[in-house]
Amino acid sequence: MKAAILLTVLCLLSFGGEAKNAVVPPLSSLVDFPVGAAVPADPWPNSLLQSPQRQALMERHFNSLTAENAMKMAYLQPRPGEFDFTHADALVNYARGHNMIVHGHALVWHTQTAKWMDEQTGPANEFTRILDRHIRTVAGHFVGRLKSWDVVNEAFTDETPSDYRDTIWYRNIGAGYIERAFKLAHQADPKAELYYNDYDISGMIGPAKLDRVLAMFDDFLARGVPIHGLGFQMHIDTQEPTLSDIEEAFSKAVARGIKVRISELDIAVNQSEQYQQLTPEVAQLQRQRYQDVARVYLQTVPPAQRGGITLWGLTDADSWIPGFRKRADWPLLFDADFQAKPALTGLAEGLGAAQ
Secondary structure (H helix, E strand, O other), X not given: OHHHHHXXXXXXXXXXXXXXXXXXXXXXXXXOOOEEEEEOOOOOOOOHHHOHHHHHHHHHHOOEEEEOOOOOHHHHOOEOOEOOOHHHHHHHHHHHHOOOEEEEEEXXXXXXXXXXXXXOOOOHXXXXXXXXXXXXXXXXXXXXXXXXXXXEEOOEOOOOOOOEOOOHHHHHHOOHHHHHHHHHHHHHOXXXXXXXXXXXXXXXXXXXXXXXXXXXXXXXXXXOOOOOEEEEOOEEEOOOOOHHHHHHHHHHHXXXXXXXXXXXXXXXXXXOOOOOOOOHHHHHHHHHHHHHHHHHHHHHOOHHHEEEEEEOOOEHHHOOHHHHHOOOOOOOOEOOOOOEOHHHHXXXXXXXXXX
């Protein structure tokens, strides 16, 4: 059935891949693992909950949702011991009302912590108390409503050799904060799948960072620390990393028997700032790249270990890249007018390789 749908789609595509929403089938219908997107909640101006156009895209193509910001420390605990779940709850309720699973992002990170956390002083046990209360409260609040969590995000450096990143958690608690976080998350929500999540581990900067992350997995798995999967952020471009590098990175994780997620996928096209707009030629390069990444994921990660694929945003207008990188770019599946790009077709073609 799915193969027939895909064949129909490919026959209907116009020259150059200018597929519209009505042509490409729901992405989540092509595979049997979660396909999702990270989305903002209120009070962000592009909140999913205030945008019928974004809701239409989510409800057509995705069966998984990640809060782009609403579940990070700064927004859930803006003041010591004062938790505000209003906007995160609204997003979770929306997802559950539309038969979408929710992936939590992120329990522990050194960025987008609350200001009072960054300014905190005192002995190690005070930071341990803050960490413990936050994880227990947040994971406990959502128990039974989330499929999975990014428990710790970006804890290792980009250097060779890679080592623990100097964060408020590492500096004040020590390396044991990572293990502690996973144990606390598991205690609070025993059925949730627990992931470690990081960037540039798919070959962008060489193998050192991934190898260091996997050494942690080897240690945790050997000692029974509850950790279930690895999230590959994959903020990549049309050239790097190579497909062979991506395949090698996935294979190393697969060999540990853990789940593998493409957790934050977008594909930049203007890293050298040579374009003022997305040209048809560059759009086709991006289309091919989305197809290739999905194909390598399917070929390398066995079905039982596929944690899913999540796009980091819905439309180019929602992308983090222009604001953070200070350049124009068009890295996602839909343009700023909510129209499908060739990238959507490419991802559908790649996911169709599962048939």
